[in-house]
Amino acid sequence: IDAPPAEGVEVWNRGAGYLTHVDFGGLQELAEAEAATIRILVRPGAFVGPRTQLAVVTPDGDRRHGDPDGVADRVRRSFLRDEQRSFDQDPRFGLIVLSEVAQRAMSPAVNDPGTCIQVVSLLTQIIVDLQDRRARREDPSSPRLERVEVIGLDERDFITDGFAPIARDAAAFLEVALRLQKLLWQIANHEPGPIADAAAAQARDAYDRSM
Numbered sequence: 001i002d003a004p005p006a007e008g009v010e011v012w013n014r015g016a017g018y019l020t021h022v023d024f025g026g027l028q029e030l031a032e033a034e035a036a037t038i039r040i041l042v043r044p045g046a047f048v049g050p051r052t053q054l055a056v057v058t059p060d061g062d063r064r065h066g067d068p069d070g071v072a073d074r075v076r077r078s079f080l081r082d083e084q085r086s087f088d089q090d091p092r093f094g095l096i097v098l099s100e101v102a103q104r105a106m107s108p109a110v111n112d113p114g115t116c117i118q119v120v121s122l123l124t125q126i127i128v129d130l131q132d133r134r135a136r137r138e139d140p141s142s143p144r145l146e147r148v149e150v151i152g153l154d155e156r157d158f159i160t161d162g163f164a165p166i167a168r169d170a171a172a173f174l175e176v177a178l179r180l181q182k183l184l185w186q187i188a189n190h191e192p193g194p195i196a197d198a199a200a201a202q203a204r205d206a207y208d209r210s211m
Contacts, residue, residue, distance in 0.1 A: 008039070008056035009068045016049040017081035021089055024145055026078050027055075031147035034071060035060045040150045042079075045090035054079050091130075095162040098123055102166045106173065116170055117179050123162045124183040127199075130158065131191040156198035159187070163199075167206035177210040 102119035105112040170176040187199035
């Protein structure tokens with residue numbers, strides 16, 4: 001989404017922690033009741049502090065909120081924090097955890113390239129499935145949130161989170177390096193878009209590291 005309009009009610013976080021859950025349905029109901037649009041400026045998985053702006057609430061037309069502080073408090077309650085990230089609404093976290101399994105497998109104490117190869121194969125399956133879903137765009141099971149907008153997700157992060165640490169830690173292992181090239185090629189040549197571009201760039205970087 002674009003930068004929020006100046007006339008909106010800004011909602012700032014209180015405290016600090018990882019954003020683990022956003023009640024999108026509750027925000028949609030609130031936006032309908034207030035005849036407003038709620039633009040969410042952070043995504044689950046982000047670490048938020050007191051200087052983090054969570055959202056902005058913009059009323060329709062020339063309307064003004066009668067109780068802007070009350071509206072901000074109600075919006076703020078829809079953002080849940082915790083000490084650690086959660087898998088629920090944070091797909092990047094799942095890829096990071098998988099990548100960490102592969103990194104531990106390649107540690108000198110374990111030295112298990114077979115497990116590392118299994119992980120990169122699983123990562124590829126997940127990302128190819130994501131590419132297919134993004135190509136279809138529409139998910140009929142998704143709720144309609146006409147008055148809630150969310151800041152965009154940089155899909156290139158899926159490749160960086162999943163593959164970059166493995167390419168770094170397993171650069172000296174020929175069997176892993178070859179499998180990385182084959183699997184990244186599959187992603188890069190599947191569906192055009194940011195994910196494919198990031199996979200091609202990651203393949204070049206992994207090659208340079210191994211060489």
